[in-house]
Amino acid sequence: MSQRKKPKEKKHLPLPELLSDEPKLETLGNREIIVEGCKGIAEYSENLIKLSTGTLVIGFTGTEMLIQSFDNGVAVIKGIITEITFVT
Amino acid sequence: MFIIEFIRWLFGYINFSASGGFPDRFINLCTKDGILLWNIKNVGGNLTASTTVSGYLNIRNCAKKSGMKVRAIQKKGLIFFLKAHKKRIGILIGLSVCVLIFIFLSQFVWSVSVVGNDVLETDFILSTFEDYGIKVGSRVTKEQLRDAAEKAVVEIPKLSWATVNQKGTVLVIEVREKVEAPQMYDNSKPTNVVAKEDGLILSVDILYGNSETKVGSAVTKGDLLISGVANHPDGSQSLIHADGHVRALVKKKKASNSNSFSFYNPENESVRKSLFFFGIKIPFGKNVPQSFYTEHKSFIESDKSLLPLGIITEYGASFSDGKSEISEQMQNKISLYTNALYIRELLDYCEIKSSQTEKNGQEYDFCAECEQEIGILQEIYVEN
Numbered sequence: 001m002s003q004r005k006k007p008k009e010k011k012h013l014p015l016p017e018l019l020s021d022e023p024k025l026e027t028l029g030n031r032e033i034i035v036e037g038c039k040g041i042a043e044y045s046e047n048l049i050k051l052s053t054g055t056l057v058i059g060f061t062g063t064e065m066l067i068q069s070f071d072n073g074v075a076v077i078k079g080i081i082t083e084i085t086f087v088t
Numbered sequence: 089m090f091i092i093e094f095i096r097w098l099f100g101y102i103n104f105s106a107s108g109g110f111p112d113r114f115i116n117l118c119t120k121d122g123i124l125l126w127n128i129k130n131v132g133g134n135l136t137a138s139t140t141v142s143g144y145l146n147i148r149n150c151a152k153k154s155g156m157k158v159r160a161i162q163k164k165g166l167i168f169f170l171k172a173h174k175k176r177i178g179i180l181i182g183l184s185v186c187v188l189i190f191i192f193l194s195q196f197v198w199s200v201s202v203v204g205n206d207v208l209e210t211d212f213i214l215s216t217f218e219d220y221g222i223k224v225g226s227r228v229t230k231e232q233l234r235d236a237a238e239k240a241v242v243e244i245p246k247l248s249w250a251t252v253n254q255k256g257t258v259l260v261i262e263v264r265e266k267v268e269a270p271q272m273y274d275n276s277k278p279t280n281v282v283a284k285e286d287g288l289i290l291s292v293d294i295l296y297g298n299s300e301t302k303v304g305s306a307v308t309k310g311d312l313l314i315s316g317v318a319n320h321p322d323g324s325q326s327l328i329h330a331d332g333h334v335r336a337l338v339k340k341k342k343a344s345n346s347n348s349f350s351f352y353n354p355e356n357e358s359v360r361k362s363l364f365f366f367g368i369k370i371p372f373g374k375n376v377p378q379s380f381y382t383e384h385k386s387f388i389e390s391d392k393s394l395l396p397l398g399i400i401t402e403y404g405a406s407f408s409d410g411k412s413e414i415s416e417q418m419q420n421k422i423s424l425y426t427n428a429l430y431i432r433e434l435l436d437y438c439e440i441k442s443s444q445t446e447k448n449g450q451e452y453d454f455c456a457e458c459e460q461e462i463g464i465l466q467e468i469y470v471e472n
Contacts, residue, residue: 040116044128044130045111050112068127070125
């Protein structure tokens, strides 16, 4: 009796970074953060900025917080950032 | 960043403040409506930001929906500046004329420089390109630049390659000079090495051939130093290409003669200044005589290059018909000057061991003992 061959597992290539829905963060020290894949602003106060990225809400706490630009899903946040939080 | 700020200033922007309501909702609505916001700051619940003029005109709707009150703080940019100064026609006209002149002058070449030349003089290369229209003040096309570079390579034999790079109003002529192929050493012809000058032999270094002289012996011009006749052990002889280095102590003498120079008194000396503006020379005054002529250029200089604006000072004179007498002091100076020229010439090919200058009337005679190579190749002619 011949053994049935096991079906081969299909291996998928990982999605390229650019095509994934995950937000991309780039920090320059604690003074500037560039967030790509930003859907909107969830909260904005003097010391806290929360950005909605669809899957996550990212919070930036600090002083002298400034949104330098917010266009085409890219937000540039400046200030003295002391804390970054991720809320799923 | 400066470019972005400049473009924003050019098109105008408004700094505004928004208070009350929900700042986050306000920003989201603005982004959704395509209203560009930057430098958004929240100070004590009071939002300040900047936006474009068209963005500010459409911002009311977003403010209303988010319950915020918007107020313009500052209007910045060229259009607001012009609006504020619209009664000052002079400023506007001056500014417009200035911009127009700048745009007009940007179409011309402001400076031309040469890089990559070692042997060829920069002025010579510039004057050659000038003949093809590549000069300060001209309007050039890419085809013209390419043609000029090709023609210059043909006209100047020492150039192997040339191109003209244009960076805005600045032209840079880049050249490569030809490297001469080294002369092939021809040892196929039978030769002797003979003395080209009288001297006392200091060293003999034979490459090929038989020595016919010794260190310490005196030779006269034409004496055989290294023979090209080779003797073989069997008693036969053959002709070979003799070569070697023979150094000798040679006496050099130069009798100065200032009478060989002619001196004329300058007449009609005159100076003329001209304004140089983008290749155009505007002279102030009559033409200067060209018998003796020099010019001094002083251009306005920027950080990197000379600007095509400056003053050219021309000095000119004509010479008198008859020769003029020269003073004794001048005779001395000429004599010393010609001696200096002679020493410079000697240093090219020999080493001066000792020298002295003797006064001969109003002039100076120069004599020196030099060490130099005195052997030269002399072909042995063979009848076939």
